[in-house]
Amino acid sequence: MESVDPSLALASSLARAREYAMLTQKQLSEKTGIYQSDISKLERGSANPSISTLKRLADAMDMTLKIEFVPKK
Structure with missing residues (x-):
């Protein structure tokens, strides 16, 4: 299995989390102060x-941030 670019994995994870939280980008922006x-x-x-x-x-x-290191195979 090919390794996934961490930037793309993070991007996908963030988008999924936002959708799971039922927030638009604009709503998330308003809650965080991030443009x-x-x-x-x-x-x-x-x-x-x-x-x-x-x-x-x-x-x-309303989520927990989890960052981990995984051994290469």
């Missing part, structure tokens, strides 16, 4: 967020 355009960039994988930004997003979606 909607920046949320869009994150969901496209064209931005590298800080851990604190990811934590703000998780909190706004």
Whole structure:
């Protein structure tokens, strides 16, 4: 199995989490104070967020942020 680009995996995970929380990008922006355009960039994988930004997003979606290291096979 090919490894997935971490930026794209994060982008996909964020978009799924937002949809699960039933929030639009605009609503998430309003809850976090993060520009909607920046949320869009994150969901496209064209931005590298800080851990604190990811934590703000998780909190706004009432989710826990989990970051892990997985051994290569």
